[in-house]
Every structure is written in structure tokens, then in C-alpha cells.
Amino acid sequence: MSTRKKARDIFSSPIASAVAVIIAILWTIPTFGLLVSSIRPEKDINNSGWWTFFTNPSFTLENYGQVLFMGSTTNPPLAQFFFNSFALTIPAVVFPITLALFAAYALAWFNFKGKDTIFFIIFGLQVVPLQLTLIPLLQLFSKGLVIGDTVIIPDLGITGTFIPIWIAHTIFGLPLAIFLLHNFLSQIPKELIEAARVDGANWFTLFSKIILPLSVPAIASFSIFQFLWVWNDLLVGLTFGGGVKQVAPLTVRIAEMVGSRGSGWELLTAGAFVSMVVPLIVFFALQRYFVRGLLAGSVKG
């Protein structure tokens, strides 16, 4: 530690630090410009650069009020999409993590043939592009699965609800979640598991009494990861939401606002910030866990 510190002192150069600070400022300017713009009155945003705010400040929350609570004849207000994003994200985090923890437990601690093969396949599935699954999966939701004349999965009539989006996110989140949690669970000391088995714990009590409490940190790390991923996703929400506004997340609505000419910058900047505020809070509050999750597995399909 002390050599490390010494080496650092010798290395640290004011020029390097200055360069790093300048890069960080450059990196932040675009986001900062959006944030400043979102609190300027409509007339100002569209007629002067946001940087003039500092010489000629005028402040309003009207853009946020309008975009959040005033819908149009065809579009509900963002508040509703804000709710949708939450309603989409919570199960899309809870479901895959639960199933993944189960599978990771089985793959790490059960002894059965083909264990490694299953693990490698799951590992490989991590990077399969989502695009490959969209059409067939969408048809599964809308028509069920029929091979020949045998109905394997009937049409469940769930199109246009949250359910297909939850299931799709669960499926897409599973491979990475299983991989990460498996890495974590397989590091639990063997003696601990064996001692519990000798004490008469069955596989189910072993899970709830030992595995689950021990994996809380890993679950926390991955939850943040999955939360940000689902909240920020556009492709899955767009494809599996069936174009229904009642279930569309914020990202879908914001993307639509950018595309349509009707929305001016005053609404777009405020709307974009509304969609960013939750991930930003999560990011700043839990950055350490997020980084930990990121480092544990930097491959995501």
C-alpha cells in the first residue's frame, strides 16, 4: 500500500489531472445543455442557445408541468408512461433474478450429467442478438405455439398487456444473470453446504436458509444492472408492447416525440430529462454496486 502510494505521488502530474478534468467537462456539456434548456421558457429555448441562460437567466417549470400532466387528443401525458416504465421494470427485474438464482444454485451445487454443457450453452446465449428472437417470440405471444396440429402453447390473449414485455425481459435477462450468480454461488465454501446437508437440511431449506441470505450482495449488484437495462430499453418495449400506449414505457414515447414534428424542444428536453431522472438517481446512489456488477460480467446479449 505504501509503495503504491509513493508510486502514485511520483506519477501524479498536474497536466494529466488537468486533461482528465477537461475531458470530464466536455463529456458533461451535452447533458448539462439539455438540463439547462428544460428549465427555460419555450420562447428562449427556440430562439437562443442554452448557454445564453447564464447571461440572461429566466427560469420556468412550465415545460415539465406540460409534458408530465397535459396530454394531447392522441397522446396521454408522460406521467402515465412514467408509471408504465415502473410497472414494466419491477417485475422485469424480480422475475429473471429469481429464476436465475434458482438455476445458478442448481448449476453450482447439484450433481448431474450435462451440467457443464447447460452452463456453456447459457453462457453462449448471452451474446445472441435480441433481433434473432423478435419475430418468433412475438408470434408465440400472439398465436401460441402449434406444431403440426398439436397445440403446445395456446394463444393466451395477453397481447397489449404488460405480460409479454415482462416475459421477454425475463428471457433476455436470464443468461447474464445465471452466469453472474453462478460465479458468485460457486464460491460459497463447500464445507458450509456439506455441513448444512449433514445437519439434515434438504435442498429447499438449504436454499432459503443459506444460499439466499449469502447472495444478497450479488442480487443487489445485478438488480441495478437489470433495472437500468430494462428502464432504458427501447427495442423490447416497442416490439412486445404491440404499439399500445397503455403499456408503452417512457423510452417509446420519447422516441416518438423526437420523430414527430409537433413536439418543440421545450417539451423534448423536459421529456428526455423525465425519462433520465430515475436512472440518474439510481446511478448516483448506487454507483459502487453498479460498477461491481459491471466488472463481474461485461458481456450482455
Next chain:
Amino acid sequence: MINTAFLAARKTPWEVIFPNLILLIVSLAAFAAVIYLVFLLASRVNVRVQEWLKYAVFLAPAVLFLLIGLVYPTLRTLVMSFMNADSTEFVGLDNYVWSFTIPEILIVLRNTAVWVLAVPTLSTIIGLSIAYLTDRMKRPGVVKSLIFLPMAISFVGAGVIWKFVYNYQPNPDKPDIGLFSAISKAFGMDPPNWLLEAPGNTLLLILVMIWIQTGFAMVVLSAAMKNVPDEVVEAAMLDGAGNWQRFIRVTVPMIRSTIIVVLTTTAIGTLKVFDIVRTMTGGNFETNVIANEMYSQSFRQMNYGQGSALAVILLVCVLPIIAYNIRQLRRERAER
């Protein structure tokens, strides 16, 4: 007339939210209840039943989801890529011939290649440099957080942020609201209509992705740098290696495997990028990429054959990475 009908038919937000909220609560409660019951029952049956029940409870759900949700659809897409638009008859290689001959699609393929080459290389180089610069800083926290921050922003949000930066003011008498235009004018240049003019517009979209991915590269590489033993660095210093030499000869080779992980991960993410292009240009003005064209072909044109063929091309691009990753994992496991 139509408008009033619309108004009458439109539900208030609460009328939409309320049933959705009920569905959310019921679903979460049902999920928890099922698991609780299964555990309760499973721990009461005799040991022999438990031996197979444990597979049914712990392993089967995830495996079934993956089989039905990932493996089957992938195979089905492979088949569909050899079929016509509504998957009613086989057309051989037609969809692939289409992919590699139609000029618009060739542009799509070219753009994707540029993305996949530029984004991983540049974001890794920039991320590596920042990691090296901040490795020696006393308090790198804020600097790193700011560069890492775009990782938390959705591609759609990033699209809005940068569309604003690239805003073009066609009326010369009105002041610019886009940062790029304003800077160009300050330097006496006439700003182009940034997002409309190819091929520069593709580079501007790529810049957005680099802006997002650099933070990822920085965080992962900087963690790897912390693991470079001090003795090695000090030995290099004693040998008189300068800053640059120490970076190229010592740091980079020592974290080589992490650099490869960052490059491949970013490449995979870049191949699938769809939101940025869709939000910022809609794939127009020669900026389209495979992932976006796949979406348009499948869900706008409803041409499942061509959409599937494009998806398969994406898969073929990531296959070498999958193979490489599995080989690495095998090696790591063998060492353990």
C-alpha cells in the same frame, strides 16, 4: 367531429393506470405465492421425491424459458430467413442475395461495419487514456463519475441530448440553438446541416455511441490497472522508462486480456445498436444500420424473410466472439 369523438373515447391517465396497477400487484403477489407454496410443499415430501423435485423447481423454469424464448426463436428465425415475406414458402437464398445486392442494404452493411470498427476502437482508446490519466489522480471520483454518467442514460435520451447539440438553424438571421453550429460559426465556418449530410452524419451518430461506451471502457480498464503490481511499474521506472513507454510497454500488455473483453463487449453492443439511429435520423440520409433495418423490414414492411436474414447476418457477426468467449471460459475453468 373526430376530435370530440377521440376526447370522449380517451381514458384519463388514472383510468389506464388503475387496472395496470392491479395487474402489477396481482402478478407480483401471485409469483411470490407460487414460490412460497412450492417451497412449503417441497420441503415436506419425502427425500426421494425431493431428489427429482429439486430439478423441476430450480433448474427447469429457467431452462424452459431459455429453450422457448431464445433457442427456439433463434432456430425459427434461421428457417424464416430462407422463406418469403409471410413465411409461407421457401425461397432459398433470395433474402441473402437481396441483402448483399440492393444498394440501400449495401449502405446499411457498410455503415454497420464502420460502427463496429470505430466504436470499440475509439471508445477503448479514449477509455484507456482516461483510465491511465486518472490512475494517478488523487481524487478521481468526480471525473470518473462524469465520464461514466452516460452509461446510465438510455440511448433514446442520449439521442435527444445529441440531436439538440447537432441542431441546425436554416434561417441565417436567427441565432443558433445547437452547440455545434454555434461553435462552427464562432470559428467563422458555415455549419452544415449536421444530421442530413452523408457520410459525416454517420460519424456524428457514432460519436454518440462513443460518448456512452467510453465510461464503460474506462471503469473496467481502470479496475484492471489497479491490479498491475507496483513492483512492475517501479522496475520500469528504475529502468528509465518515460510515461509513454511505461504506458505502452508495461500497462497495456499487462491488461491485454481485459482490453480484449472491453473491445468484444463493445463490439457486440454496437452491432445491435438501434435506438440511437432510430431516434436521431430514423435511418434516413444514409445512416441506417442492420439492427434498425431489421426492425423496419420485420415490423414496418412486415417482411419476415428479409428481416430474419438481416438478423442472421447479425448472428454470424457475433459467432466468432461467442466461440472466443467460450474458449476463454473453458481455459479459465481448466486452470481452476
